[in-house]
Each structure stands twice: as C-alpha cells, then as structure tokens.
Amino acid sequence: MAVVTPFSACAWAATAELRAAIDGLPFLAGLADGTxxxxxxxxxxxxxALYLGGYARALALLAARAPDSTAAAFWASSAHGCQAVEAQLHADLLGSELLGAAPPDGEPSPTCLGYVSYLVATAATAPYAVGAAAVLPCFWxxxxxxRRLARTAAAVPGHPYRRWIDAYADDGFQQATGTAxxxxxAAAQRWPGDVPEMHRAFATATRYELQFWRAAAVRERWSCPV
Known part of the structure; x- marks a missing residue:
C-alpha cells in the first residue's frame, strides 16, 4: 500500500523558496544576535499586536466552523491565547525599559491590514479546510x-530580545503547532477536493509572513494617512 505524504509536508516543501527568503532576512539575523x-x-x-487581534478572529471563526469538538476546542483555545498570553507579552515588552511606554492604539500598516483581511475573509468564507491551511503558516x-533563533540567542549574554524568542521556542507553542x-x-484527508485551494492558501499566508517581516524592517506606513 502506497504511503500518502501528509498535506502539511507537501505544503512545507512547496514553500521552501519563500521560507529560504524568510531565513535570509536581515531583520531575523539582527533578532538572532540581538543587534x-x-x-x-x-x-x-x-x-x-494589531495583527494578533485579527488572527484571533480568524481562529475563532475556524472554531465555529470546525467539524468536531476536538478541532473546535483547539482553535478556540488558540484564539484565546492570541488575545491573552501573547497580548500580555507584547504589553510587557512595549512597556519595558528596553522599548519604553506602550503607545496608544496604532494603525495597521498596509501589509498588516492585508494579511489580517485575507485570513479573516478566508476563515469566514472559504471551506473550513482552506481556512485551516491559511492560519497554519503563522504557527509553523x-x-x-x-527554535532556531533560540540556539543563536543562547550564546549572547543579556540578549535584549530573548523573552520574545523564548515565547516561540517554548515547548507549549511547539506542541500547539504540531496539533494545528x-x-x-486531517481536513485535507476528509476533503481531498479542497487540497489545491489549501495549497494556495498556505502559500499566500507564507508570502504574507515574509512580507510582514520585510515591512517591519522598513517601518512600513501608509503614504497618505487619514
């Protein structure tokens, strides 16, 4: 009997070029060594912080549309995590001596708004399996x-961004990623007809992940603010 490669492994391999571009970002190199x-x-x-609010909405929509209680519970718990645990991390960092007082609510950049809008629209209107594929790249x-930044950061005494890095290298987050x-x-197996659209959604979200870090590096803002 032939062994069928899971959707996630195929999608990960298909986006290797995009992920290599992410790995080569100067933003991440500076984050790794603390510079x-x-x-x-x-x-x-x-x-x-603005993105995570939208990401939580997308996860909540998936929870409402999930095919079983296990999936619904996971997506709902993940949505809560975005709004609570990671929001607290951001609040603590933005209010720290390192970065100064947290600012009032800001405006999402073009990339942030585009990514959030894509995820929420996909989770709300596309088949459940496609919405699930769209939110996976952020986890993964x-x-x-x-995990890889943590290895580099461990060799830097007093690393200024170690707390942020540790949040994503944490075993709990790694396990949540495996569950996602x-x-x-499982969704790809249940709805094989949705797999081509799932691949497009996974690739699109991966492109947005790359662009989000690129936008941060140049402090992207709207050219004509309102």
Missing part, C-alpha cells in the same frame, strides 16, 4: 524560526 535596532523591533511589535513558521498541523492534515 536589531530597537525602533525597528518596537514597530514590529506594535504591528504584530514562528515555531521553526523561534495534525488538524490541517
């Missing part, structure tokens, strides 16, 4: 990057 400009990291955190890429991957693979 990233504080103003750049601050801008990134401000945008990421951060787990992958966080398993749920997406």
């Amino acid at each position: 990233l400009d504080r103003s750049v990291f601050r801008h990134y955190l401000e945008q990421d 890429i951060y787990a992958d990057v966080g 991957r398993d749920l997406v693979d």
Whole structure:
C-alpha cells in the first residue's frame, strides 16, 4: 500500500523558496544576535499586536466552523491565547525599559491590514479546510524560526530580545503547532477536493509572513494617512 505524504509536508516543501527568503532576512539575523535596532523591533511589535487581534478572529471563526469538538476546542483555545498570553507579552515588552511606554492604539500598516483581511475573509468564507491551511503558516513558521533563533540567542549574554524568542521556542507553542498541523492534515484527508485551494492558501499566508517581516524592517506606513 502506497504511503500518502501528509498535506502539511507537501505544503512545507512547496514553500521552501519563500521560507529560504524568510531565513535570509536581515531583520531575523539582527533578532538572532540581538543587534536589531530597537525602533525597528518596537514597530514590529506594535504591528504584530494589531495583527494578533485579527488572527484571533480568524481562529475563532475556524472554531465555529470546525467539524468536531476536538478541532473546535483547539482553535478556540488558540484564539484565546492570541488575545491573552501573547497580548500580555507584547504589553510587557512595549512597556519595558528596553522599548519604553506602550503607545496608544496604532494603525495597521498596509501589509498588516492585508494579511489580517485575507485570513479573516478566508476563515469566514472559504471551506473550513482552506481556512485551516491559511492560519497554519503563522504557527509553523514562528515555531521553526523561534527554535532556531533560540540556539543563536543562547550564546549572547543579556540578549535584549530573548523573552520574545523564548515565547516561540517554548515547548507549549511547539506542541500547539504540531496539533494545528495534525488538524490541517486531517481536513485535507476528509476533503481531498479542497487540497489545491489549501495549497494556495498556505502559500499566500507564507508570502504574507515574509512580507510582514520585510515591512517591519522598513517601518512600513501608509503614504497618505487619514
């Protein structure tokens, strides 16, 4: 009997070029060794806090549309994590001596708004399996990057961004990523007709992950603010 490669493994391999571009970003190199400009990291955190609010909405939509209680519970718990655990991390960092007081609510950058809008729309209107594939890259890429950054950061005494890195290298986040991957693979098996669209959604979200870090590096803002 032929062994069928899981959807997630195929999608990960298909986006290898995009992930190589992510790995080569100067932003991540600076984050790894602690030399990233504080103003750049601050801008990134401000945008990421705005992004996580939208990501939580997408996860909540998946929870409401999930095919079983196990999937519903996981997506709902993950949505809560975005709003609580990671929001507290951002609040603590933005209010720290390193980065200064947290600012009032800001405006999402073009990339942030585009990514959030894509995820929420996909989770709300596309088939469940496609929505699940769209939210997976955020889990998986951060787990992958966080684990590798942690190895580099461990060799830097007093690393200024160690707390952020540790949040994504954490065993709990790594396990959650594995669960998300398993749920997406189960959806691909249950609805094989959705697999081509799932691949497009996974690739699109991966492109947005790359662009989000690129936008942070240049502190992207609207050219014509309102």
